[in-house]
Amino acid sequence: MRAKSSAIDHSSIAVDPSPDIDLATGTSTGSSTATGHNPQRGGLVLAGLGVFTFSLTFPATAWGLESFGPWSLVALRTLLGAVIAGGALLLGRVAMPDRRHRAGLVVVAAGGVVGFPLLTTLALETSTTSHAAVVVGLLPLTTAVFSSLRTGARPPRAFWIAALAGAAVVIVFTVQQSGGALSGGDLCVFGALLICAAGYTEGGRLARVMPGWQVAAWSLVLCLPLAVVGVAVALPAEPVRLTAHGVIGLVWVAAGSAFLGLYVWYRGMAEIGVPRASQLQLGQPLLTLLWSFLLLGETVPAAAPVAAVAVLVCIAATQRAGRDGRPRRAARTPHRAKSAPGHRLVDMDRHP
Secondary structure (H helix, E strand, C coil): CECCECCCCCCEEEECCCCCEECCCCEECCCCCCCCCCHHHHHHHHHHHHHHHHHCHHHHHHHHCCCCCHHHHHHHHHHHHHHHHHHHHHHCCCCCCCHHHHHHHHHHHHHHHHHHHHHHHHHCCCCCHHHHHHHHCCHHHHHHHHHHHHHCCCCCHHHHHHHHHHHHHHHHHHHHHCCCCCCHHHHHHHHHHHHHHHHHHHHHHHCCCCCHHHHHHHHHHHCHHHHHHHHHHHHHHCCCCCCHHHHHHHHHHHHHHHHHHHHHHHHHHHHHCHHHHHHHHHHHHHHHHHHHHHHHCCCCCCHHHHHHHHHHHHHHHHHHHHHHCCCCCCCCCCCCCCCCCCCEEEECCCCC
């Protein structure tokens, strides 16, 4: 308060040092000088761990199919993942998500917890992991398209040129490997791309307003009733032949892909933003090709690595062009006021 005015000065206040947040991308733009922690570096590591975890999903699913039927495997994966996530929420004493976030969590659950695992598991019954990995290489691109539609961003023309080029590479590869026509497995994977892209888009949006691990955890918990019913129906109907590979595969897709991977992935997205996290995911198809060779002994088709690299180039061009089309903040010159030692000024226009 000033002596001659009853108006409050909203220009700035003193707060403890903490990272700035870029409101256009949801990324952290600063670091804590007190602790030396760099949020950008930490976010890159977390998102990279997520990509590493996801790259093992297809080989682990192939192992799981040695012991379980496709419906049983997906139901058990969801059930175990939901139990782990629910335990983490209870230990953290996390309150129920706000009502305004629940519809988005349903989309995340439908895409990443149910739709993508089910469709890709069905696809792997007739397709090799190396083949499916190249097709899934289009996921970052598909996510970028969904994100632009969801947020209303208008990427430049170069974005769409690269997007069409990547789609063409994927379609040519899948048709060539299928003997001139798309197989049922390919159609399942393409459907998985669409539904997972919707889930990733909504999950990336939610990760800006709530902790990323809670996005992953609540999406799993929402599917718990469906998972219980699925296990009760599918297990008696499908044969079960327990093997070491089958059990390891189930544990990995439940604890690794369904919870741990999404936990570090969404937390990393909250630190560095959806565009940069998507760029890290470009290496996922090549990693999956490597695991399919090392863990499954698959003979990787000669065209698969070439197609994977071509897809990576196209998606990288898409992401590069997309940065030019993202919304930008209007330049503001904040009013300055004196602050106490050890504090910094925050522009109240930027930080509501």
